[in-house]
Amino acid sequence: xxxxxxxxxxxxxxxxxxxxxxxxLHVAQSAISRQIALLEDELGVPLFSRKGRNIQLxxxxxxxxxxxxxxxxxxxxxxxxxxxxLNPETGLIRLGISTSLSVHTLPIVLQKFHSIHPGIxxxxxxxxxxxxxxxxxxxxxxxxxxxxVPKHHERIRSSILYTERMVLLMPKRHxxxxxxPIALSQLKNERFITFRSKxxxxxxxxxxxxxxGFAPNIVFEGExxxxxxxxxxxxxxxxxxxxxxxxxNLPETIVAVPLSTPKISRSVGVIRPxxxxxxxxxxxxxxxxxxxxxxxxxxxx
Numbered sequence: 154x155x156x157x158x159x160x161x162x163x164x165x166x167x168x169x170x171x172x173x174x175x176x177x178l179h180v181a182q183s184a185i186s187r188q189i190a191l192l193e194d195e196l197g198v199p200l201f202s203r204k205g206r207n208i209q210l211x212x213x214x215x216x217x218x219x220x221x222x223x224x225x226x227x228x229x230x231x232x233x234x235x236x237x238x239l240n241p242e243t244g245l246i247r248l249g250i251s252t253s254l255s256v257h258t259l260p261i262v263l264q265k266f267h268s269i270h271p272g273i274x275x276x277x278x279x280x281x282x283x284x285x286x287x288x289x290x291x292x293x294x295x296x297x298x299x300x301x302v303p304k305h306h307e308r309i310r311s312s313i314l315y316t317e318r319m320v321l322l323m324p325k326r327h328x329x330x331x332x333x334p335i336a337l338s339q340l341k342n343e344r345f346i347t348f349r350s351k352x353x354x355x356x357x358x359x360x361x362x363x364x365x366g367f368a369p370n371i372v373f374e375g376e377x378x379x380x381x382x383x384x385x386x387x388x389x390x391x392x393x394x395x396x397x398x399x400x401x402n403l404p405e406t407i408v409a410v411p412l413s414t415p416k417i418s419r420s421v422g423v424i425r426p427x428x429x430x431x432x433x434x435x436x437x438x439x440x441x442x443x444x445x446x447x448x449x450x451x452x453x454x
Contacts, residue, residue: 156228158192159221161185162200166218169207230292234432241433243272249285249297250277252352252376254421258449259298266441273434282353282424289426295435300395301353302422313422314446319357320399321410322382323391334413341367344390346381349374357419358393364415382407395419 164174165185175182193200200214210218237244250259263275278285278294285297290308302311321340323330329339347369348354355374362369372390375381379402381392386404399409423442425431431439 154192154195155188158188159225161188162192163218163221163225165189165201165208166210166214169209171208172206227292237432237434240272241437242270244432244434245274245276246296246435246438247276247278247294249288249294249299249424250279251282251285251297251299252279254298254300258446262442262445265445266438269441270434270437273438281351286424289424292426292429295431296423296425296439298421299424300419300421301357302420303424306424306427308427309424310427311422311424312443313420314442315422315450316418316420318396319361319393319412319417319419320396321391321412322385322394322399322403322407323410324385324388325406325408326388327391327408330408330410334411336414337361337365337412338367338414340391341365341369343370344372345369346373346375346384346390346392347371348381349376352376353419354393354395357417361393361412361415361417378402 161174161178161180161184164178165171168174168177171182171185175185178185189200196213196217198213199211200217201208202211233245267273278288278297280288282299282301282303285294285299286303286306286309288294289297299311302313303309304311321335321337325331329335345358347358359369373381373384375384378394378398381394382402382404384390385392386406394409396409403409423439425439
């Protein structure tokens with residue numbers, strides 16, 4: 154089995170036409186037909202059925218196409234990684250960001266990094282932490298910003314960049330606003346706006362309520378920070394939110410109030426593959442992230 158046979162097969166499969174595949178590849182039709190025939194002989198099954206001038210994948214052909222595309226993708230990734238090893242200042246970093254993680258410093262990080270390393274580009278993906286771990290395990294992304302930061306996971310390594318407190322968001326006209334830190338137990342009769350279920354922030358919120366001795370009255374579940382802030386501003390309810398997210402783009406009608414008890418926080422960090430060494434460009438970015446957040450929190454910026 155030769156690599157060119159797989160390329161010819163994939164082009165013909167996607168176009169369902171030998172002539173069009175020939176024109177796209179700038180290869181004679183007879184050459185494509187012969188290589189596909191040799192591939193079919195080696196596999197022992199027909200990959201196409203012929204219908205006039207068009208062709209269609211057989212059931213075996215569909216199976217082979219699925220795996221062929223995956224294999225070619227891995228070859229292309231390997232080629233890209235080799236180029237990065239030859240020149241670490243080039244490459245594509247596939248970066249994940251966990252849902253509900255408001256990293257308002259991320260655009261600054263990417264902008265500063267790109268100004269120093271203009272040959273390295275990014276492709277961004279968003280999802281829950283379990284989903285990002287799955288993508289890293291599959292090799293679909295290279296590393297990710299995550300919160301909470303998973304510990305002792307068999308597939309990934311993690312490092313904490315910083316921790317942030319959770320604060321209460323409430324309208325300024327709320328009777329408890331402006332009176333200093335509040336015990337969560339004092340708010341058991343309030344209406345709460347939270348992040349949707351299965352997101353770590355709701356789990357953190359529910360755990361805090363259990364510590365305070367009550368089950369919260371949740372009137373809305375979402376995942377968009379600005380939507381939650383807007384609902385708080387309209388006096389629909391109050392919310393628990395990470396301090397950094399609360400400080401960013403906060404409406405003038407809302408105040409962020411610290412919790413006196415329980416004091417809760419979450420970790421924010423980076424997850425990386427455990428069994429794969431980072432490519433040179435990824436190592437450069439990983440070191441840049443560590444240094445950036447170290448400076449940021451050392452000087453309290």
